[in-house]
Amino acid sequence: MLEVKDLEVYYGAIHAVKGISLKVDDGQIVTLIGSNGAGKSTTLHTISGLIKPKSGSISFDGQELVGVPAHDIVGRGLVQVPEGRHVFSNMSVMENLDMGAYLRNDKDGIARDKEKVFELFPRLFERKGQMAGTLSGGEQQMLAMGRALMSRPRVLLLDEPSMGLAPLLVKEIFSIIKTINDEGTTVLLVEQNANMALSIADHAYVLETGRIVLSGTAAELAASEAVRKAYLGG
Ligand SMILES: Nc1ncnc2c1ncn2[C@@H]1O[C@H](COP(=O)(O)OP(=O)(O)O)[C@@H](O)[C@H]1O
Numbered sequence: 763m764l765e766v767k768d769l770e771v772y773y774g775a776i777h778a779v780k781g782i783s784l785k786v787d788d789g790q791i792v793t794l795i796g797s798n799g800a801g802k803s804t805t806l807h808t809i810s811g812l813i814k815p816k817s818g819s820i821s822f823d824g825q826e827l828v829g830v831p832a833h834d835i836v837g838r839g840l841v842q843v844p845e846g847r848h849v850f851s852n853m854s855v856m857e858n859l860d861m862g863a864y865l866r867n868d869k870d871g872i873a874r875d876k877e878k879v880f881e882l883f884p885r886l887f888e889r890k891g892q893m894a895g896t897l898s899g900g901e902q903q904m905l906a907m908g909r910a911l912m913s914r915p916r917v918l919l920l921d922e923p924s925m926g927l928a929p930l931l932v933k934e935i936f937s938i939i940k941t942i943n944d945e946g947t948t949v950l951l952v953e954q955n956a957n958m959a960l961s962i963a964d965h966a967y968v969l970e971t972g973r974i975v976l977s978g979t980a981a982e983l984a985a986s987e988a989v990r991k992a993y994l995g996g
């Protein structure tokens with residue numbers, strides 16, 4: 763469904779992504795794990811069209827995405843939830859969700875999807891009139907995910923959804939990611955929390971300083987000595 767080949771990305775002289783290739787099949791959860799600075803966000807931003815790669819290709823349903831404007835990429839169904847959430851602080855929960863549907867004009871479909879988002883995140887329903895900036899970190903993560911779902915993604919790109927959240931909330935967020943996937947959305951999940959990511963993913967790639975150093979099924983990587991030592995606390 764999504765295939766990245768030999769991706770090279772620079773920030774000026776900084777070589778952030780050094781020849782990454784990866785695949786995401788329809789219906790899967792694929793995770794990209796690695797420590798801070800490994801190039802995870804850069805890879806997602808490049809897929810989303812926010813950064814232009816120096817070389818390499820990104821194909822989605824057989825069509826090249828490199829050079830396609832970011833809003834067209836969203837329109838094709840690849841939607842990113844950025845690291846650090848970035849909800850619209852001065853808008854209500856409801857208004858944030860409406861912003862997620864800005865490319866759509868099917869009123870009934872939008873209303874149905876909003877109901878689905880509230881089923882997934884009952885807390886957002888309880889706070890639907892509240893300003894997003896006053897939500898807790900976990901609630902803002904839920905809102906950022908809900909907003910992305912309002913654009914009916916075929917592939918949801920999640921950048922460190924667990925960052926800064928208490929363990930119980932992390933569990934809750936990951937269980938919701940699993941539900942979203944079970945309901946038919948493909949997920950590309952970037953995480954430093956390798957344990958949690960591997961627990962819900964089908965396939966995984968380990969990124970180190972801009973390169974993929976290991977890949978396999980999530981079960982294989984969770985069992986791998988090298989991954990256990992470097993990322994899973996032994
Ligand atoms: N806007 C930027 N300008 C210059 N260097 C950047 C920028 N964003 C990221 N980098 C560098 O690129 C590398 C990869 O960063 P990033 O993709 O954010 O990693 P990760 O998401 O895995 O933590 C790091 O060395 C980082 O310092």
Ligand SMILES: [Mg+2]
Pocket residue numbers: 802803804845921922
């Ligand atoms: Mg990052």
